[in-house]
Amino acid sequence: MTTETDAVRMTDAAVAHLREREADHLAQFDEFLRIPSVSADPARNADVQRAAEWIVAELERLGIEQATIHPTSAHPIITAEWLHAGPDAPTVLVYCHYDVQPSDPDDEWVRPPFEPRFEDERVYARGAGDDKGQLFMHLKAAEAWMTTAGRLPLNLRFFFEGDEEVGSGPIETFIDEHADLLRADVCVVSDSDTFDDHGTPGIGYGLRGIAYWEVRVSGPAHDVHSGQYGGGVDNPANVLARMLASLTDADGRVTVPGFYDRVRDLTAEERAAYATLPFDEAEWRAETGVPAAMDGERGYTLQERLSARPTFDINGIWGGYSGAGAKTIIPAWAAAKISTRLVPDQDFREIEQSMKAHLESIAPPTVTASVQIIHGGAPAITPLDHPGIPPVARALEAGFGTAPLFQRSGGSVPVVAALDAQLGLKTLMVGFANPSGNFHAPNEWMSLRNIRDGMASIVHLWAELGAMKADDLRA
């Protein structure tokens, strides 16, 4: 039987342990970040596997049980568990991902993306924040408990994915086939950036979904001379530009038929909460380097548009000549990668199909257009009255000394919607990264303070949730 005083003492001991071992932890973190686990690049498959093995070795070393690498149709999924806190204690499923975004353009990094740079109280490296850093924090928080108390204050399961950055392809099948390894009262996902840059922690209660396509417009059988054929051969790059330009209207809205049909509008309460969030537009502009914020969808504030409204983006476009000087051709084809961020209750599978059908329907008869669905993920929302939210708020305040604010996240974490849909499992989004941390961009970084105080917050969170009864934690 653990008394309340015991619990406080044990938590304090675990936090103290983290402080003492900080230098060792950063050295280990450096080692983990050096593994280039880029899931989008088949040439990196062995590295993704190596990252999985690194994690499993760590889990085993700190006494977490059943640590297993599950092969999937894509990259491996890792599960592990420690279930000795007793039948009344809550069981929490911790989700993070160990794969990272591609690092290009590599020449824009101050140091190579997989050679971590510790500077200015930050660590710069691909994956520092998204999401190897947050995964690493969970490993160390568990280690602190296991080393100082010889146990965890609740039952924990770990669920680490290697395909998050490429759309979590195998996740739904895995959840179906291994529901027994994922059974829990609540899920904690640490893969968000709800911290503001002045150090106020955030609790995310919503995530955007995503749908992502590649569209290719083909015209002549090969590049042709723009003098000989200009005026007669429709130019696939001209056509693609027109098609893509037509996907948004003058009000900043996506023109694909039915796109907004299922969008759940912000409530008056949410809009009021958004209005009170600390946000300095000049600082935001400086952080991004843009000369001005986008007008965007009419009728919504910048902050609302950044997380609670859907978007349309060209993520890449290419075709024809891009070398030095001039080449006077009509290119044989032009292509683009495009995506939309989705909000509750848009259905990503429905949107995937309607965009594809729309693009095919607007392509003129002078070209052939092919649209490939690359990946998708559902948006998600956690009820603000979920019983797990007060413990999360207390744990973040204990770790950081500041009460957290609530907001939706603009990004996407497909597993959140999948766990809800398939297992009825709600998720608490406990993220430790800053939105200015260059996720998916050169010079990605994570604050060392957020790592330090975030690990302490996780130690507190397990104590907070461990003090609850399992039944009380279910929404």
Place this chain on the structure above:
Amino acid sequence: MTTETDAVRMTDAAVAHLREREADHLAQFDEFLRIPSVSADPARNADVQRAAEWIVAELERLGIEQATIHPTSAHPIITAEWLHAGPDAPTVLVYCHYDVQPSDPDDEWVRPPFEPRFEDERVYARGAGDDKGQLFMHLKAAEAWMTTAGRLPLNLRFFFEGDEEVGSGPIETFIDEHADLLRADVCVVSDSDTFDDHGTPGIGYGLRGIAYWEVRVSGPAHDVHSGQYGGGVDNPANVLARMLASLTDADGRVTVPGFYDRVRDLTAEERAAYATLPFDEAEWRAETGVPAAMDGERGYTLQERLSARPTFDINGIWGGYSGAGAKTIIPAWAAAKISTRLVPDQDFREIEQSMKAHLESIAPPTVTASVQIIHGGAPAITPLDHPGIPPVARALEAGFGTAPLFQRSGGSVPVVAALDAQLGLKTLMVGFANPSGNFHAPNEWMSLRNIRDGMASIVHLWAELGAMKADDLRA
């Protein structure tokens, strides 16, 4: 004194010489084509120089005098002359260019672009038709005269350029500074594709001009996460697509203010002549591989649009992620190479400036747009009643056995307008290539029959023009 009978005998001897030496000529042509004289690529500068030296050695070998490589601000210009036909005999300036287009995409060539393939009565190589092949034909026609008659039947000057494919940057300065080396009664340019694919020769009487830009739209300081920033950071690729799409309207017309102000419309006679040109749209579609011809500018036929109306083309577009799978970024920038083909009497310098100003004016305040002028050239037209046209028609009929047709060319040869504007020198466009010859594209080819009968035509042309008095040849 050469009698008419002598002239016929001498022409026949020169033509016979060409037939006898054909195998040697093709071997020499192979050697010339192997020099990768790509003017757009600074890494090929030495090869462009080497091509110039190859030509000068040839000119000297066959007894043409004063063969000189003139350095310029870009690639060298070659001049040479043979002026011993007497003061009453006409002087003709022959212009061709020895630089070639870049060869990419190299993997679409059946054989590497600078390893000529002789097959199916064609030679495939970069430059085979545009324009090293046509330049080579002039060298061999002169050689045939010099070898068999010991002289040419008229005064000839040669003017060979190394920058035609990159906009003929130094040409105007050169014409100003070396007018004495270019003085002539008429200019013959062999750099066009007015042959139809069934073997009917063509005489071009018009050329389109060109203006070419690179436009770059920049937004955030680096690529940013499309989830975190989507809806707030305007996407430079979205913006570029919208800007480029807006440059043409639903009627297929360019929207840049003032763009059509100086366009000289086709006369009723020209439209009637266009209507009688042999043209098989199904064959044209098969040649290009397009599923359908472009609607294009309303009110004009396909053939008119292909050579007598201006165009707008995206020649290349690039920005963001184009690798495998998905990368969910808003790219920091996106860029395009764009160009318009111009028709008489559009002023390419005026259009260069008005496009630049227009693009800068339509860029939204969320991005910065920069527009660089890459190159330009004026359109040109030769009066159909020029006294040099009947001799050209007779020479082509003598060489090919078929009377030529008259049409404008869709391409651009900047020197033609420059010689007219600066020296008052009119040009006869005597081209030997087929429009289906993959100029500027992979697997460029030239017909061996057109080389063979074209060289004979040039031999005849010098006899035809040599029989005229210089004064009668000036327009």
